[in-house]
Amino acid sequence: MGRTLAEKVWEQHVVRRAEGEPDLLFIDLHLIHEVTSPQAFDGLRMAGRKVRRPDLTIATEDHNVPTVLGPISDPVSKTQVETLRKNAAEFGVRLHPMGDAGQGVVHIIGPQFGLTQPGMTIVCGDSHTSTHGAFGGIAFGIGTSEVEHVLATQTLPAYRPKTMAIEVSGELPVGVTAKDLILAIIAKIGTGGGQGYIVEYRGEAVRKLSMEGRMTVCNMSIEAGARAGMIAPDETTFAYLKGRKHAPTGADWDTAVEYWKTLKTDDDAVFDKVVEIDASVLTPFVTWGTNPGQGLPLGAAVPDPAEMADATERAAAERALEYMGLTAGTPLSEIEVDTVFVGSCTNGRIEDLRAAAEILRGRQVKTRTLIVPGSMLVKLEAEKEGLDKVFEAAGAEWRQAGCSMCLGMNPDTLQPGERSASTSNRNFEGRQGKGGRTHLVSPQVAAATAVTGRLTAPADLAVTA
Amino acid sequence: MDAFTTHTGTAVPLRRSNVDTDQIIPAVWLKQVSRTGFEKGLFSAWREDPSFVLNNPVYDGATILLAGPDFGTGSSREHAVWAIQQYGFRVVIAARFGDIFRNNSTKMGLLPVILDAKIVEELQAAVEADPTTQITVDLTEREVRLGQDAWSFEIDDYTRWRLLEGLDDIGLTLRHADDIATYENGRQPWLPTTV
Known part of the structure; x- marks a missing residue:
């Protein structure tokens, strides 16, 4: 076999x-x-x-x-x-x-x-x-x-x-x-x-x-x-590796x-x-709760715990909604945020920054927006492409490399009760700072959200712009 | 690490699922460079709420944590294990654990016991009804006992042996230093080094 x-x-x-x-x-x-x-x-x-x-x-x-x-x-x-x-x-x-x-x-x-x-x-x-x-x-x-x-x-x-x-x-x-x-x-x-x-x-x-x-x-x-x-x-892997500092060379x-x-x-x-999933039916996704499994398409509404059959799931959802300050039935796209974070080991690479920049180009952010390159090399590459200028022109903050607002161990944190759209990986209670509320999103959704101040898919931005 | 054979003690019922390691020990506590003093950080955000179960004096002195399913998900921080141990717990019982947390526990001599969710709920109910309830966790027999009831749990032979003897992995591995050297000599020469 x-x-x-x-x-x-x-x-x-x-x-x-x-x-x-x-x-x-x-x-x-x-x-x-x-x-x-x-x-x-x-x-x-x-x-x-x-x-x-x-x-x-x-x-x-x-x-x-x-x-x-x-x-x-x-x-x-x-x-x-x-x-x-x-x-x-x-x-x-x-x-x-x-x-x-x-x-x-x-x-x-x-x-x-x-x-x-x-x-x-x-x-x-x-x-x-x-x-x-x-x-x-x-x-x-x-x-x-x-x-x-x-x-x-x-x-x-x-x-x-x-x-x-x-x-x-x-x-x-x-x-x-x-x-x-x-x-x-x-x-x-x-x-x-x-x-x-x-x-x-x-x-x-x-x-x-x-x-x-x-x-x-x-x-x-x-x-x-x-x-x-x-x-x-x-071939995608090999092309990425070829010529990098520690990649093999010659024979x-x-x-x-x-x-x-x-x-x-x-x-x-x-x-x-084996688990099967059909990519063609997916739409931008966002978390509403306090664990990464509590997510839904951005076009959906905050779920109603009362409709959940499993008692453990229901209790977790009730607790999550209370912590997140959300009401069942509210469309996710109406949730307003205080901060947008683009960065982390999940989405702090050059392609992520390019995607965010494409949306922010020529627009203005409505919220505090941190753009944090995942490494100094990413930062240099982004600056060479002029992405830093795009971010700054839009009113976003262009930062030095680090884990930043992913985990509340450095000065980049949320204040109690503040809400973020974040490209990081964990929406746990207090993850981005004590009392902070996190919605996990893609860089594209993060950037669009920065423009409107509420959870927004880039496609909707094009309509309203 | 300390050996673990059999332990009898009272328990705390923590009726929450998906308790991640950020809740067990918030990140601000991770800045320490020592291995001690983490008991103060255990569930520190939740402990600010007077109604949180650990603040209930009837559970003072408990040594067994009866947790909800998916306990210890999230970050790899071993500080979560240190905090639980230093607070006084010897055992965590749950229906499911985060893999890294469970692994870290067995490295430190904190015994993670997997029991069916219904059994964990029964134990929680028993302890809520009478917080002086004594629960025995017997690693030799792979059994949890409460009064006349007993439930067996699974743990692989090797991990059980290590815990029973209180052996640390590095010493065990270094007995095979020759095997490691042989393997190293056979590695592909083009594999990267950081030099």
Whole structure:
């Protein structure tokens, strides 16, 4: 019987297999940031251990960094960032600190450097590590104990998750994006739907996505509960990688591509679970609640918990509406927001910024609008294209690279009761700042919303403009 | 980590589904560089509400958290596990867990027990009726017991053994350093390095 892509990549990385034990898996790339690593380095120090493979490890500063120029003013954040610098120096790990041209959100810089390649195993103390699966590797988030384990051994003991295929048939309609697709998938299978699985996204609509779009989809695999998400590499993948700093060159490139072409699910392979979704009927999608599974098409209305059959779902919806300050039956397109955020490891790449700029060109924003490039390289590229000028002319704020308003660990936060349309990945209570209310959207919807001040699809903007 | 064999204690019923790690320990607490002091951050936003279950003194001293389904979804922050442990819990029982949270728990010796949602609700109801109710979680027998009732739970042999012995993974893995070296020598030369 044939094998799935996930099985092929997994088998390639088994260092040791023994009856009744998890596989010992080799890790090809370990990404580090300041939040989940300090206690791991402490552990190494206490045990007198070294980083086994600093040459397979890379660190950046992202979660705590302010996105306006200047030093970190919060002393606790500053200590955390300084701790990373000390640890990187002591253990010989390459670090891209604030101000460095290579600095940025950890999941943006790996692919940009060409460090993320097909068939690799990639981990990071960050759940959105699933992003890197867009290149056809197995990439997943780990906790600090496992960060320490990878630093010390370059391996992880793990049981191979089950495999799930998400077959996306048809073509995404114009104006419907990778973000809308993944939000629709999460709404369909639920926040626990992927638990215990590695998801492979397949089908016509997935093949047609750019690498940026594929990264957006894989990024939010964790919001569906999946351990990892992946997409088989193809010409789109190879074209993205070619010429990047750490991509193979010369004869190595040819050898690598030949191998990468074998990284696909065999026709006769069997997945443990298959989910089907028709892309052609999708429309812009938005979340209304406090978990990413609580989403609906933007054309719908706030749901009525009383109509929900499942008691757990109903209780969660009632609680969510109360937190979000929403009333059942209100059209989603009438919800007014205070802030728009474009950025994060979900939607902070150049293509996302281009999409937002296209909508904001020649228009004015009505709300506070933060445009935050995912990395310094994205920032430079955007400025070369003049996107920064478009944003500033529209009245939006053009910022430095970082995680920014995705997670409430740096100065970019919502105030209690404030509402945002955000291109990030989590609408949890307080995620963007205590008491803040988050609606997850695509960059296009975010930009259109900035123009009208209420949740808006770009298509509706064209009519009213 | 501390070994876990059998534990008996009182419990707190947390009747909410999809409790994500941002609720368990809000991000502002993640700026610490130490491994201690996270008990103050446990559910810190929710604890501001006097009616939140952890603020009810009848549950003081509880060591078992009876949670709703999909507990510990979201971020990979192990701080969530540290906060729960440092607050005094030894066990979390839920119908479903976020994968990373569950994995992190077993690395730290916090036992995540999966029971059917109906059973978790029964346990919650029992504890609400009498907060002094003692629940036993027996890892040796893979069993949760309350009075005359017992429910078995699944956990793989290897993880169970590690928890029973209180063994840490790094030491176990380093016994196979030769296997790692052999694997490294066979890797494709064109694979990227960060150098």
